[in-house]
Amino acid sequence: MKLSSQEQDILSGSxxxxxxxxxxTIVAYGEALDAEKLVDITGMxxxxxxxxxxxxSPSMEMLDDLMAAxxxxxxxxxxxxxxxxxxxNWWLSxxxxxxxxHMYQNQKPYDEKMTALGLWHGKAYTCTPYLPQxxxxxxxxxxxxxxxxxxxxxxxxxxxxxxxxxxxIIDLLCNIAGKIPLxxxxxxxxxxxTWRIEVKTDRLPMPQVLGAAIGxxxxxxxxxxxxxxxxxxxxxxxxxxxxxxxxxxxAASAGAVGLFHVENITPEAIDYxxxxxxxxxxxxxxxxxxxQELVASYPVMWRNKKVAPEKCFLGCPHLSLNQMDWWAxxxxxxxxxxxxxxxxxxxxxxxxxxxxxxxxxxxxxxxILTRAGVRFSPACPMQLFDNHLSxxxxxxxxxxKLRVYTHARFxxxxxxxxxxxxxxxxRAM
Amino acid sequence: MILRFKGRTVLQGTIxxxxxxxxxxxxxxxSFFTSIHKQTGKAVCADxxxxxxxxxxxxxxIICLPGTTGSTSSxxxxxxxxxxxxxxxxxxxxxPIDPLAAGGLIIADIWAGKRIITIDQLGEAFINAVEEDxxxxxxxxxxxxxxxxxx
Numbered sequence: 001m002k003l004s005s006q007e008q009d010i011l012s013g014s015x016x017x018x019x020x021x022x023x024x025t026i027v028a029y030g031e032a033l034d035a036e037k038l039v040d041i042t043g044m045x046x047x048x049x050x051x052x053x054x055x056x057s058p059s060m061e062m063l064d065d066l067m068a069a070x071x072x073x074x075x076x077x078x079x080x081x082x083x084x085x086x087x088x089n090w091w092l093s094x095x096x097x098x099x100x101x102h103m104y105q106n107q108k109p110y111d112e113k114m115t116a117l118g119l120w121h122g123k124a125y126t127c128t129p130y131l132p133q134x135x136x137x138x139x140x141x142x143x144x145x146x147x148x149x150x151x152x153x154x155x156x157x158x159x160x161x162x163x164x165x166x167x168x169i170i171d172l173l174c175n176i177a178g179k180i181p182l183x184x185x186x187x188x189x190x191x192x193x194t195w196r197i198e199v200k201t202d203r204l205p206m207p208q209v210l211g212a213a214i215g216x217x218x219x220x221x222x223x224x225x226x227x228x229x230x231x232x233x234x235x236x237x238x239x240x241x242x243x244x245x246x247x248x249x250x251a252a253s254a255g256a257v258g259l260f261h262v263e264n265i266t267p268e269a270i271d272y273x274x275x276x277x278x279x280x281x282x283x284x285x286x287x288x289x290x291x292q293e294l295v296a297s298y299p300v301m302w303r304n305k306k307v308a309p310e311k312c313f314l315g316c317p318h319l320s321l322n323q324m325d326w327w328a329x330x331x332x333x334x335x336x337x338x339x340x341x342x343x344x345x346x347x348x349x350x351x352x353x354x355x356x357x358x359x360x361x362x363x364x365x366x367x368i369l370t371r372a373g374v375r376f377s378p379a380c381p382m383q384l385f386d387n388h389l390s391x392x393x394x395x396x397x398x399x400x401k402l403r404v405y406t407h408a409r410f411x412x413x414x415x416x417x418x419x420x421x422x423x424x425x426x427r428a429m
Numbered sequence: 430m431i432l433r434f435k436g437r438t439v440l441q442g443t444i445x446x447x448x449x450x451x452x453x454x455x456x457x458x459x460s461f462f463t464s465i466h467k468q469t470g471k472a473v474c475a476d477x478x479x480x481x482x483x484x485x486x487x488x489x490x491i492i493c494l495p496g497t498t499g500s501t502s503s504x505x506x507x508x509x510x511x512x513x514x515x516x517x518x519x520x521x522x523x524x525p526i527d528p529l530a531a532g533g534l535i536i537a538d539i540w541a542g543k544r545i546i547t548i549d550q551l552g553e554a555f556i557n558a559v560e561e562d563x564x565x566x567x568x569x570x571x572x573x574x575x576x577x578x579x580x
Contacts, residue, residue, distance in 0.1 A: 025539050032439045032531035032549075048502045055465025055509035056458075056502055062540055147501045167504030169540075170532030184528065219454065220498070220527070256454070256498045256527075405459075405500075 001030050002037045007179065018069030022173045029170055030181030038179040039186065043142035043161060044120070045077030045175040046129045046151050049168045051383060052083075052110030053103060058169045060106065063113045066176065073118030073175040078129040078136045080148050081318065081350070081380035083107050089377040091311050091346040096389045117172065125378065126352030127151060128245065128318040130159065133354035140267055143186060145174035149258070150249035150317045150401065156259040158236060158244050160267040162186045165258045185259050191268065192222065192278050193261055198285045199227035206412050207243045208400040209291045211250030211257075216294075217284050220256040224277055229264040240265055242320050249317045250400040301407035302394050309396045312420050313381035313408065315350030316399035321358055324351060328365030330413070331372055334421040342373045344423025345396070353378040382406060396420075430577040434555045438571040439526055440538050442546035445566040446518045448575070449490045450559050451481035454498035457506050457533065460487065465509045472515040488515040491567070493559045495523045497530040507533040511543035519567055522549035523556035548573060 003011065011027060013020040030038060049057050066072075083104045084090055087097050115122075120136070127150055129136035138144055140160035146152045147166045155161040164184045166174065174180045184190045195218045199205065214223050232240045244262065251257035261269040261276050268276060314327060327349065335341065349369065351359070356376055360366045369376075381397070384390050385406040395408040396419060403410040411419060411427075419425055459476035474482040497503075510516040520534065526549040538544045548571050555573070559565075564576040 021539060025535055028535045028539065029528075029532055032526055032535065033528060034525070048500075049505070055461075056505055058505050059508060059512070059541075062508075147504070149499065149501045152501070164528050165499075165501055167529040167532040168502050169504040169508070169536050170528075171504075173536075220496075253500075 001027060001035055001181070003027070007038055010177070016069055018065060018071060019177070022071070022177050025170070025173050026177055026179055026181065030183070033181050033183040035181030035183040037182050039143055039182045041075070041143050041145055041175060041178050041180055043138040043144045044075045044136050045073055045118070045144070045171060046079070046136060046146045046148060047077055047168065047171045048080050048147040050079035050082060050114075050125055051104060052106040057110060058172065060109070060113070063117065067113060067116050071176050072116065073172070074178040075175065076118050076120035076124075077175060078120055078124040078126065078134070079114065080125065080127050081383070082125040082378055084377070084379035084383050086377050086379060089348055089375040090384060091348070093389070099389050118175070123353040126318050127380065128320065128352055128355075130154065131320055131352060131355060133321070133358050134352050143180060145171050145180045147171040149252035150245075152258050153248035153252045153260065154245050156185055157248060157261065157266050158241065165256065191259060191276070193224035193276050194218070194221045194278055194281055195223040196277060196281050196283045197223045197225045198283065199225060200285050201288045201291070204231035205288075205291055207246035208250040208398065209295055209412065210286065211247035212254035212400045213286055213291055213294050214247075214260070215251035215253065215255030215257050218255055218257060220258070223257070223260045224269065224274070224281075225260060225262045228262055232265060234264045235270065236265065236267070238322055242323055245317060253401040253404045295410070295412070298403065298410055300409055302409060303392055304394070307394045308423055309345050309409075309419055309425060310394045312345045312347040312396045312416065313350070313402060314347065314398060314416070316381055316397065316402040318355070319349060319351045321355055324349060324355070324359050325365045328368045330417045331374070331421065332368045334417045335372060338421055340421055341371070343420045345420040347374045347420050348377055348381070349374055350377050350379065350381060432558055432575040432577065434551045434573045434575070436521070436548040436551040436571045436573060438569070439531065439549055440534060440544050440547040441569050442544055443567060443569050444518050444546050445564070446489065446491045448493050448559055448561060448563045448565050449482060449485055449487060450493045450556070450561050451479055452495065452556055453479060453481065454496060455479065455492070455494045456498050456500065457503035457529070458500045461506050461510060464515060465506055465513070468513050470515055472510060472517070487517050490517050491519045491521060491565045492517045493521045493556060495556055496527045499529060501529060503529060504533045504536065507537035507545065508541045511537045511541045511545065516543070516545050519546040519548070521551055521555070521565075521573060522547070523551050523553060525550055
């Protein structure tokens, strides 16, 4: 790999031993990926590990070494959602709270280290950093070293920024050096599609189901999706923003999709059209039946499959303001239809701290949901499942990502509304 | 029967041992998430989605795989495994190594000071031929020798 004279100097130790080690790691990373050179990172960071759990977070010694050398990221970064220490919002037993207390015992010093290493500010925790209320919004063409898979796929596909699916720690080191190997989705060739996905459904598919179907089909390859603009319109608007965010999160977790193009909607598909497809691309058609069969194939992972649902988690990934308004409206209508005032299933909605603040400020939706018994959290439901005591909880969700990584049972949005209002699952087990 | 394959060295070294094999994407986080909390010397695969390896102890074995699939939160897992002494001896990829595996294995090597020998691009013939418990010798050049029926 060719290095600039500045990079070569850092590698030879001219800027200190610790930055030398950082550069040594990035160069080895680049050589493993067959990169021809390093390029400058032009946008803020977003990293996947916000919580201090040994084996998942970087070792404290490593973070201390970086800090002792006076290193921090060249631009500020945001992190995935905060640890679920707002126990009152999660319907937890005393045993579960004790377990979480123990698990997150090093959270405060970890938060302090993240701040010292370049965390943007104390509310910079969400898996939707690019929402306007949050503000880590890369521009088209920005070079990034992000890691959270749902964010990488959105930044690449919808915003037209460029990031590979980097792992935890390498994200931090690259942003400290301000350098990333030129490879994969950072190159024009790496952004071309190897699959043409034709969506031939009668109505707009639920994005988390369509995303999962695409992820299972293409795995880590790049799909070019045709047939959505007739439902969503052309270009990026508020509707497509939310829709493609959900689709991407599901595709990234059901497969390992880091970039997709949607005909007439996403920026590169608008500019380059079918020129994005490589020669000899593969093709698959997705119909309503394909998606129905996919959902029907999901196993029920609850220990007791006949128990009534106890908890419902919405907002994986974190909901936007529009999505929270939608849920408020749907739940309000369904409560009215059944003559009910309160939800029968304990429900938590997750969103970024700044989005929750705005939702509360707007009052209407927040009052509807709060009166119905809904609680709100800026944390992530997935982080509760590192606590083995959650294993016995009968949890439902509309998130295919949460379903993949936990034992939560998946239902489409319309069924979720009915279940949380009535407490009953009408579908056969 | 002896089969020889040549790959590209990502983390160079010479070692020998017994193979464990998966022919599907290896989810690092799902495989190791129960092993990284306790110092047992074992790393029993906890990924229920991978029947090739589920329930098998991956510690001190040579893992043969096409590539890894995630999650992106798995970067620190390798660092933790080598510190606990329960890492595999080597990772042999049939495909070009993916960014998630490359980053995690390189960080374990440079920041934890313990190398998991890593070779990629061994090819489809390698992953189709190698089987569980085959004896494997790895050379620093990236040559991998598989001794079939060496039980």
